[in-house]
Amino acid sequence: MPFITQGETNWKFLLIVVVLAVIVGGGALWYEKRPEQQYQPVEIKKSEIANWETYRNDEYGFEIKYPKDWQVEVSAVKSIKIKNLISGSYFEIIENKNENNLTLNEWFKELTIIDGRPTLKASAKETSINGVKAYKLNSELEPPNPLFEIVGIADTQKRIFTLYAYSRQLDDNIILEKMLSTFKFIKGFETADWQTYRNEEYGFEFKYPGIFDRFENCKLIENDNTVAVGSRFAISILDAKELNLLEYVAKVKEESLREQVSPPPEEAWHQEDIYVGGIKGIKVVWFHGSRYSQMIYLSKDNRIFDIGFTAGTLCLDYYVEQGSLDEVHELDIFEQIPNTFKFLD
Numbered sequence: 001m002p003f004i005t006q007g008e009t010n011w012k013f014l015l016i017v018v019v020l021a022v023i024v025g026g027g028a029l030w031y032e033k034r035p036e037q038q039y040q041p042v043e044i045k046k047s048e049i050a051n052w053e054t055y056r057n058d059e060y061g062f063e064i065k066y067p068k069d070w071q072v073e074v075s076a077v078k079s080i081k082i083k084n085l086i087s088g089s090y091f092e093i094i095e096n097k098n099e100n101n102l103t104l105n106e107w108f109k110e111l112t113i114i115d116g117r118p119t120l121k122a123s124a125k126e127t128s129i130n131g132v133k134a135y136k137l138n139s140e141l142e143p144p145n146p147l148f149e150i151v152g153i154a155d156t157q158k159r160i161f162t163l164y165a166y167s168r169q170l171d172d173n174i175i176l177e178k179m180l181s182t183f184k185f186i187k188g189f190e191t192a193d194w195q196t197y198r199n200e201e202y203g204f205e206f207k208y209p210g211i212f213d214r215f216e217n218c219k220l221i222e223n224d225n226t227v228a229v230g231s232r233f234a235i236s237i238l239d240a241k242e243l244n245l246l247e248y249v250a251k252v253k254e255e256s257l258r259e260q261v262s263p264p265p266e267e268a269w270h271q272e273d274i275y276v277g278g279i280k281g282i283k284v285v286w287f288h289g290s291r292y293s294q295m296i297y298l299s300k301d302n303r304i305f306d307i308g309f310t311a312g313t314l315c316l317d318y319y320v321e322q323g324s325l326d327e328v329h330e331l332d333i334f335e336q337i338p339n340t341f342k343f344l345d
Contacts, residue, residue: 207340230315277342
């Protein structure tokens with residue numbers, strides 16, 4: 001867990017606290033007068049992380065890349081840990097409580113001044129992670145020990161997160177720094193005014209723009225085990241036939257590529273892990289000829305949920321061309337709909 005938490009200090013780091021005791025005094029005045037410190041993020045080449053996996057959390061609105069041999073662990077207490085199972089090093093992301101809806105600066109000031117005195121957290125340096133301001137505190141201790149902590153980083157909705165890295169071997173230090181450099185908040189649509197489709201039989205729901213229901217050939221349609229919006233987006237509920245998710249996707253891949261000519265099979269199928277509604281699934285992009293399809297596969301209750309976006313004509317484009325509708329970014333809408341999908345409790 002982080003060596004810095006709001007309102008308390010982990011006594012394993014008493015030595016650091018003692019070293020920093022020279023800054024005690026001055027309280028809030030010190031905070032206002034403290035010299036601006038800038039942390040320089042580690043520079044990395046795209047080729048160094050080209051084969052890394054991407055963890056995307058649509059509930060909290062962020063994504064981060066990590067090595068393929070590390071594993072994601074999602075906790076029910078608003079914590080995501082990405083761990084090297086061999087060494088035990090890990091990168092953890094925690095959502096903090098911000099009940100007073102403070103800005104990052106207000107939250108950081110409240111966090112670092114306790115009883116009129118600056119705490120260990122006050123030594124955190126300002127940094128920027130993919131263009132977003134944050135406060136970072138490094139540890140000078142050799143592994144196995146904490147490596148760094150992003151004391152606070154906030155999205156546009158004032159949700160404040162802690163990013164914490166614990167290293168058990170020197171080789172993992174640079175990996176953890178590289179992982180930090182890939183962290184970013186996801187910019188998406190505001191979906192608050194979208195309609196909610198809820199399916200009690202199969203236990204799921206998702207949101208979609210009501211504009212589709214204005215036009216007969218674009219509106220949401222239910223058909224047996226399939227729900228479709230427009231002409232290119234559909235969710236199908238399929239029998240897993242006793243196969244687990246990986247086995248099922250492997251079978252789909254084999255059948256899809258059986259007669260694949262262009263592009264060649266090894267280039268036509270792209271597959272990666274994805275999290276949708278807190279559930280780990282598999283995202284596939286399949287190129288067939290000059291077209292492509294994108295599918296997200298989830299498994300629950302021996303069923304496969306196929307969230308698909310297929311090649312073809314965009315439904316609302318016709319009405320835009322006829323002047324009946326202002327410009328609509330339909331592709332972007334279909335990219336966002338899966339982010340609203342979730343299983344019912």
